[in-house]
Amino acid sequence: AQTVTQSQPEMSVQEAETVTLSCTYDTSENNYYLFWYKQPPSRQMILVIRQEAYKQQNATENRFSVNFQKAAKSFSLKISDSQLGDTAMYFCAFMKRNSGNTPLVFGKGTRLSVIA
């Protein structure tokens, strides 16, 4: 079974600064995806960024980037130039690849507050 661990229940960052959210996972699978989802107060789950495990290059999406360390099973999210709209819950998630239909396994989440 896969597990995802987010060790930071809450974090805060000043507007325009950079913050890094941590995530570690455990799996015996070799082919999988890792995701970061954002859940704002509306509670709609929004995909922030995805990483395919077979790709060595770290994924980036505008101000969001990841540091994927496959051997260490670590997948941190860096948010640059933080904005007030980044305030939300952030969930790290794992999903097997090419298995047709498998669910996501979520971490417990990190509540991020961006302070003006």
Add this chain to the structure above:
Amino acid sequence: GAVVSQHPSWVICKSGTSVKIECRSLDFQATTMFWYRQFPKQSLMLMATSNEGSKATYEQGVEKDKFLINHASLTLSTLTVTSAHPEDSSFYICSANDLAGGVDEQFFGPGTRLTVL
């Protein structure tokens, strides 16, 4: 991206009654949908995997007779909470993969907030 809808967005019911929540994939077909439950300030926990045309697969600890899942078409899965009690009050979220889109990604519905009085 693909769109998943849920209905209703919120519902209040009396203890002992049943509530049905619908999850629809609007612009793609989904042979499998997932139902998650999220209690306040907690993460999403998988309840069950809904399979089109066959029985759902429930996670350990989830009562299949209480949370009835029907996936009668490729675009609709329903979750019925039978004989609801206050402890069933939660936020229920469904998701589905758009496999035809060529990307392994789950798309989430906006969720349904259930309050049982």
